[in-house]
Amino acid sequence: MPTRSAKQPRLLDQVRRRLRVGHYSIRTEQTYIAWIKRYILFHGKRHPKDMGKEEIEAFLTYLAVERSVSAATQNQALNAILFLYRTVLEIDVKWMTEVVRAKRNPRIPVVMSETEVRRVLAHLSETYALIASLLYGSGLRLMEAVRLRVKDVDFDYRQIVVRDGKGAKDRVTPLPQVAVAPLQQQIRDIGQRHAGDLSAGYGEVYLPNALAVKYPNAARELAWQYVFASDQLSRDPRSGAIRRHHINEKGLQRAVKQAVAKAGVHKKASCHTFRHSFATHLLERGNDIRTVQELLGHKDVRTTMIYTHVLKRGGLGVASPLDA
Secondary structure: OOOOOOOOOOHHHHHHHHHHHOOOOHHHHHHHHHHHHHHHHHOOOOOHHHOOHHHHHHHHHHHHHOOOOOHHHHHHHHHHHHHHHHHHOOOOOHHHHHOOOOOOOOOOOOOOOHHHHHHHHHOOOHHHHHHHHHHHHOOOOHHHHHOOEHHHEEOOOOEEEEOOOOOOOOEEEEOOHHHHHHHHHHHHHHHHHHHHHHHOOOOOOOOOOOHHHHOOOHHHOHHHOEOOEOOOOEEOOOOOOEEOOEOOHHHHHHHHHHHHHHOOOOOOOOHHHHHHHHHHHHHHOOOOHHHHHHHHOOOOHHHHHHHHHHOOOOHHHOOOHHHO
16 A cells, blocks of 8 residues: 655755755744745745746845845845855756846945043943943954854953854954953853853753764753853743843844943944944054954955044045145
């Protein structure tokens, strides 16, 4: 008697599976799923295998013209759709090379002066001020700071090891002396909370890339805990395990926005502005641009060159004739 063939998983479940096999982050998974849903709904719930180049271009045009999304957002949507066709549906997509990506216009970064940085930090709570101090003092990206693990803070060598940064690269960046004592206290506090979690039967933390299989006890060690751990335990959306994750970055983003206003800094400053300021102030002090490139983790020095346009020398480094 013939056996019934296994039911084919739903399309979005197939996408999730392939993303997890490829060790994509939970944020990338959520973003790709959201864009693929929007693409399918835009075309009246037609199956993607029945669509092609014209439908993709129509969706991207809609995003740019009707929704006025940025070039970066439009390209993010295209990346999600490319993943769907190439990796999930395994459809020959030679025509994909003809789909034009939106061009991102270069923008001069917003930079705060050293005085403005100090004023903004003064209006942040203790923990948020410490994280913002690392954004500025170590040039960390927002998620690199909130995902920082205890083991990656090296007090002896006064450095922070950034693991799996943008582009899946590791790098080393300086640990500011003024941040040493607050960070040591933060880790002591985390250690006490972690001990309590272990006593209550919890204490595990998320480990990336199957490290939990390779090192079965690591998830319960203090070294792997997040330096800026959440106040609440939460359920892992993938495994269902109860864990203590890192703090939600949105709280810091709101706090920085409020601090900028309270400090009277009339610039469109955000968490990322601290990183821009880190690079600019290093260059102002005469540091080599290649060194700054390495500290920031930029693949191309041309990305770092953008900070030369905002040094304290006026537009493009020239003096105004009025000052002569």
